[in-house]
Amino acid sequence: MYPNYPYQPFYPYFYDYRQGLFQKILACYQQKRWIRLTFRDGTTVEGLIRTYDPLMGILISVPMQRYTILCEGVRVDSLQKAQSCIGKKSTLSLPNHINLTFTIEGVDQSQYIGGWVSINELMAVSGQVVDANCI
Numbered sequence: 001m002y003p004n005y006p007y008q009p010f011y012p013y014f015y016d017y018r019q020g021l022f023q024k025i026l027a028c029y030q031q032k033r034w035i036r037l038t039f040r041d042g043t044t045v046e047g048l049i050r051t052y053d054p055l056m057g058i059l060i061s062v063p064m065q066r067y068t069i070l071c072e073g074v075r076v077d078s079l080q081k082a083q084s085c086i087g088k089k090s091t092l093s094l095p096n097h098i099n100l101t102f103t104i105e106g107v108d109q110s111q112y113i114g115g116w117v118s119i120n121e122l123m124a125v126s127g128q129v130v131d132a133n134c135i
Contacts, residue, residue: 021132025049028134038131043096046135050114057118064111068093069102082107090115098125 028035029049036046045067050059069076069092071085085104092102092115100122102115 021126021129024132024134028132031134033134036133036135037129038133039096039098039128040130041096041128043094045094048112053116054119057116058122059105059114059116061112061114062092064107064113067095069104069113071104076104076113079107079109079111082113092117098128100125 025035029052032048034046034048036044038044046062048061050061052058064076064082069082069090071081071088071090074081076082076085076090082104086106088104090102090104092100094100100117102117104113104115107113
């Protein structure tokens with residue numbers, strides 16, 4: 001690879017495919033479009049990135065009935081339960097059993113729940129995401 005360099009790497013250059021994923025995610029955010037993420041196991045999840053804050057994380061909206069959201073051990077499945085959990089740490093469970101800490105920010109009449117997910121948690125699962133598409 002490098003003819004005059006004595007410390008050759010044992011592996012060829014590896015392109016970090018996540019770079020392309022982050023560009024797709026950023027494009028969906030800038031276009032204010034919903035995003036569909038596909039995981040290695042074939043699971044797909046959908047959400048809308050509302051905003052980004054380096055300290056708070058990413059504010060996303062997800063359909064309440066599609067994902068399991070637990071607040072203080074109780075499943076959030078109605079507007080009343082969601083409203084009583086605003087500002088509280090909850091758990092957002094994806095269909096492939098990935099759990100994210102989710103601070104509920106609000107809920108609307110069409111059963112979409114919004115909340116903050118930390119950047120660190122998202123980065124921890126980003127290696128399992130293989131594709132991202134705007135929908």
